[in-house]
Amino acid sequence: MDKIVRLNTFYKSLSADAPADEAEIRHFNIIRVEDTLLHRNVTVKYSRRSFFKVSIIRGRSNIHYADQFFEITDYALVFTNPLIPFHWEIIGQEQEGLVCIFTEDFFNQFGNIAGYPVFQRPDAAIVPLNAEHYARFKQLFEKAYTELAGNYAYKYDLLRGLLLEIVHEAQKLQPALGTPTAASNASERIASLFMELLDRQFPIEMSNQTIKLKTPTDFSIQLNVHVNHLNKALKEVTGYTTSQLIQERILKEARVLLKSTQWTINEIAWSLGFEEANHFSAFFKSRSKVTPKHFRLNSID
Structure with a gap:
């Protein structure tokens, strides 16, 4: 990257x-x-x-x-x-x-x-x-x-x-x-561009840096396609919805930041696009089964 x-x-x-x-x-x-x-x-x-x-x-x-x-x-x-x-x-x-x-x-x-x-x-x-x-x-x-x-x-x-x-x-x-440039089909082209846009927001290197594209609608606007069409293309190519792919990438970055930085939970939450730290904590716990604080203190993989 x-x-x-x-x-x-x-x-x-x-x-x-x-x-x-x-x-x-x-x-x-x-x-x-x-x-x-x-x-x-x-x-x-x-x-x-x-x-x-x-x-x-x-x-x-x-x-x-x-x-x-x-x-x-x-x-x-x-x-x-x-x-x-x-x-x-x-x-x-x-x-x-x-x-x-x-x-x-x-x-x-x-x-x-x-x-x-x-x-x-x-x-x-x-x-x-x-x-x-x-x-x-x-x-x-x-x-x-x-x-x-x-x-x-x-x-x-x-x-x-x-x-x-x-x-x-x-x-x-x-x-x-x-x-449009050549691609095997339209869905693969859209999926490829979506993944490139998603990945280009990471890694987050500074605590005052925040991701710009956070929702399926954000990505659909950038790619100039309807949000339903984007979701259909991603589901066809990857087997996952737009929201699932976004959330999985955010979760992956959250784990990296919790392990590799001394940033506060508030700073990490803001960098990942959460307006409230408690929203980030709920998001992280629902997917990792532990709180961000517990994950950091226990070095869980």
Whole structure:
């Protein structure tokens, strides 16, 4: 299981330092595509990240997003959700554009940025552009790039507004329709993507980290399928329901955290998506026949 690729790791891959005035938790930055390519001789497949990306690109490339494939012949906007598998395959030698990098907490108290369709659905995440649209969107990116370097006291509010304008304008355009990648059948493809999304939330490495996808509905939204269809596919392929698979993986992580960390039961409960520690304790006891505290003290396997 790959560890989370955090912002400092991302910047090291570019041989660049993260902005000194930006904390990891509320990060925002804009980088030119040309600069990112200077330090990459090969493309790298998606690994779990702690941040979102919005990119405007020009050049021939292939985008692999979840189970869909998009061929970009010239211009496109790309919205990347850190929970969904993503791979940018560069085809042409000439590439240009800008990449906006930010954490979900950058929008804390300003709205749910992750809830917009461009970050929820593969068919809305890749938006092909014509030359006119490209020029309009690039102007917004360039304005954000300039404002970020300025000293306006409320520049981050302005940057949030510019990013939201990009999101809304993109959603007004007709989204691309991707072609599902080959798989033995639709159920196996859905099951494979579900298991990848589930596993990418683990391991939990810090006590202030919490899983984002906790319910069958959460996963169905990310995969752009009806929750009943998801459950049917998983039952067909694995023999288990969506809820059973989620609960079993959470239980497995709970056992690891109880044995390998000094975190409190409250901290473990919160990291695993439980709002109340007593709910976590009831969940754990119903499946392990002992309380979390008893499990930890007696080193039960």
